[in-house]
Amino acid sequence: MTSVSTEAADGSGSSSSGDAVVRPLIDLTSRPTARTYLREAWRRREFAIVVPAQDLRAQNMDTTLGQLWHLVNPALLVGVYFLMFGVIIDTRRGVDNFLGFLIVGVVLFHLTQRVTLEASTSITQNMGLIRSIQFPRILLPAASVNGQTAAFVPALALAILAVLATGELPTLRWLVLPAVLVAQFAFNFGTALLVARIGTTMPDLRQILPHLFRLLFYGSGVIFSVDAFVQSAAWRRAFALNPLYDVITCARWCLLGEPVDLWVVAGLVMWCIVMPAIGFWVFHRSEQRLGA
């Protein structure tokens, strides 16, 4: 053990010489400021990239299709919904390209759902790590978000190919799609922090979340056009408060040219700012108690 690095690199080597600067003591019982905390987390950002990459590789290792499941799963979902709602119960009313409509809705909804479910157990599943090593705990939900988002990229590529196959042609509006996805990422990140925090004191959350998402699913117009089915303008405005409806509707505007209300755009902008702020505030506030 010849070369050891020390956290107190500055000045610690000369402290035996007598004239060393005595470093001031800091309060250990108060939490670090948001700025210091984020800087520490950023310094260790590699954790939130390498760890989920490894988890993903390990996830479907014992299945025949392996990593292909990240593609097959959303494709099967689209198939089931198309059969149920497109063919058997006809909800195609008011939509020109129902398959494309369904693909965009299902894939984007699925992403937020996966991120949220994964993040809700990100703290409780890593108690061993938390109790052994001091590090900014925000890295754990961040790893969930990154992992699920990375797994979603091939599904998104497939969805875009499928939309092209249904007869859509790329327009200038497609260039707006990255902005919509970035907004969704920000929303997902905030939600992940919030559920990670709640999940530590209330493990029941894991049971509640699927039902919450079922409810959100019907309120997000994944399988039907809200504009065609909901007549009242006031009710349509209420839909704009649903962040997932905002994401999906804006993405459909980009890819399919479906109409979008200004309220929906405003809703998306609001959510992608407010949710990360709420999530970070709640998470950072009780960071120190997460390991106890």
Added chain:
Amino acid sequence: MSDPAVTVEVRDAHVSYRVFEEPAMGLKQGFARGRMRRQYRMIPAVQGVTLDLFEHETLGLIGPNGAGKSTLLAAMTGLLPLRSGSIRGRSRPSLLGVSSVLRPALSGRRNILIGGLALGFTRAEVERRMDEIIDFAGLRADIDRPMRTYSSGMRARLRFAIATARIPEILLIDEALTVGDEEFRRLAADRIDDVRSASGSVVLVTHNMNEIRRFCDRVVWLDEGRVRAVGDPADIVDSYLAAPSPNSR
């Protein structure tokens, strides 16, 4: 400045924590009494502890179960809030406890990578130190097996090797050496020396008085959340072992 420099300063610290009580009654009585809510009460675990930790020092912390040793360590890392008093230090201490595993399903090698990244190493740095950490943990033959297949001694060695891969300035060890064998203790002693020679401090909580005699320069005896005695390891250990308290060992 003839006094050695202080690394951690604890002043009149009080820590209480909540414990949930599960009333011993069936569902029926529970409904009958109309209170299925969990009840809790506050346990005053640390009640006015004052102590200083100095550079180049290994401090032993002894006392019967429930004396507040682990609670004090948790408060020093900021894991538990103080009710009153203050704890200040040069930097945030690293706490090494007896939790079982990091990621049970992953191999020892992957656990080293994950732990190293959490400590703030880059991936390249972890890769560079990988062999050194594996050798320190003495796990060369078993490093690619899932961590859940390790014995408790192997897990302890690996966790210790990971957590001290970056030599912390203030290292708090809560019963983490107890499960290891003699070889591991020798390596642990080396790491503790590394911390001390880099102007750091170590706090060691243990029920094993041989560990105290071997590693510590000074001992604090905690009893019912208060400091009962401070001093030379030999003296304190002798009077601790001679104390009449029924569960003082």
